[in-house]
Amino acid sequence: MDTERVDDVIRVRYGNYASAVGTLLFPAAVAFMVFQGLTSSDTFSWVLWWIGTVGLLVSGAVRDVRQVRGLTLDVDGITWHLVELFIPWAQVTALEVDSGVKGSGKPHLIVRTTDPEEALLGRRGLARFIISGNIKQFAGPIAVKAHLLASPPEEVIAVADRLREAPAAPSTPAGDARRTRRTRARRIAGYWDFAAAVAVVAMALSVLTR
Template identity: 50%
Template sequence: MDSARIDGSSEATLRVRYRDYGIWWNVLLIVVILGSRFFGAASFASSFSSVVWVAGTLLFLVSGLVMALRTRRGLTLDADGITWHQVELFIPWSQVTEVDVDTNVKGSGKPNLIVRTAEPAEALEGRRGLARFVIRASTDQYGGPIAVKAHLLAVPADAVTAAADRLRQSAGDVRDTRRERAAGAADFWDTAGLAGLVASLAAIVIPALF
């Protein structure tokens, strides 16, 4: 599959892969850190805390891998709007005020592609868990609900901004149940992963206190 392509003629769609492999390593690193408490423990198989740890860690691992796969999908731009697949956030073009590359954003050493909106808080409506945190952090730090590192996009950021400018000409406020289901599924897995992480940490910390 191409890293970026335009499909169709009347309703062009640009799909841009995002080459952020760090999230894969972060998930595996956390799993290894969590597991170091139990590796080699003689009572691993029969300990209740070990069972809780296994369940929680597996849940976190699956959730993390699902997010990594979503992150790899990057961005999708079509006639209706732009979708950030890491958190399955869809923003119709009617709400987008600008798509630009900011080389002077605080807390970042590399340029970021930023999608700015008139009302950034609207991107948080109906979202929960980790997705809500990520969207809010992006807005606070970069000034837009969608912000990705430009050098990790599979195509030049200028090509993405040019496509956004073209597609915004047919802006519309679109409600798509498929996108809503995708966002709901993302929220579910992110919340499940957070619950798994909390359970794993509890299985490690609580027994150590007693």
């Protein structure tokens, strides 16, 4: 299995940095189009443009790094790093590959849960939009393109099934450390999503104030 294994933690990377960089082309194109409409006298608009451009590119790069981190499976549950969504095994009913979802293109690895809407609790902005979109289209909060996983989806499913069937792990310092890292990662991801929202507003205002 082409994954990184550390103790009881298994990390499955997703895609690659080359493909992730492609997602930065959209904010770069938006910034360029707005740039063409600015003049040297639009000082305030220039400030907003710089804030918007830097914010969109940096937050986009951070999001791409999270996306490449893919999935982490441990004794506690599964984490999707794009939005830092953690789901404990007690809530997971199945992992399956579904190629029959309308409009989804290539087959997706989908994480089914007892209550998909629970994944939306406390989520805002882009993270909520992405998770909600998965629930509507795939009936599961986590859905990733199977062919972009660093390991065959069947192997990921086999590992998940083994971890799901294992007895509940007792509280240990290592487990407490994992929970702390997950909480911190989710909080930081929320900050970056907020920064992206601010950047979008700044870019829009740079157009309205020129």
